[in-house]
Amino acid sequence: KFSIGIASGEVKCGNMGCEGMKKFSFIGSLASWVHVVERVGRLRGADIAVGPVVEEELVSIVYMRSIQHILYTKHSSKVLMVFEAGDKKKISRKRSGCTRWSRGTAMTLTLRSTHVILFS
Numbered sequence: 619k620f621s622i623g624i625a626s627g628e629v630k631c632g633n634m635g636c637e638g639m640k641k642f643s644f645i646g647s648l649a650s651w652v653h654v655v656e657r658v659g660r661l662r663g664a665d666i667a668v669g670p671v672v673e674e675e676l677v678s679i680v681y682m683r684s685i686q687h688i689l690y691t692k693h694s695s696k697v698l699m700v701f702e703a704g705d706k707k708k709i710s711r712k713r714s715g716c717t718r719w720s721r722g723t724a725m726t727l728t729l730r731s732t733h734v735i736l737f738s
Contacts (some may be wrong), residue, residue, distance in 0.1 A: 623656025624703075625669035647692050655700050658686045664702035673701040681705055 629646035651669060659667020662685045673682050681704035688698050 621660040622666045624672050625652040626671040658700045666703040
């Protein structure tokens with residue numbers, strides 16, 4: 619069993635650290651927010667959990683269900699929602715194109731206790 623958390627926003631990423639100790643890393647509230655989204659999804663039994671920005675992007679093509687309100691002051695001063703992404707909606711043939719991500723997207727994938735962070 620695995621769980622996926624997806625959130626969208628801005629991070630600074632790249633090779634960071636002192637000479638001889640540099641490694642690829644990222645800094646920003648999104649980096650910790652995506653872990654919160656994934657953890658809430660896992661605790662609520664959701665295979666795929668998404669943050670509010672991703673939900674806005676996908677709501678027209680994927681069924682969404684709100685699963686948790688989160689007051690996460692590191693990311694925002696307001697209450698944020700975590701959503702479960704469900705099945706793909708049936709789209710009429712008249713619609714063309716696809717929804718594009720408006721900003722960079724971070725995804726954390728948890729397999730047992732290992733976290734893998736993917737950025738696009």
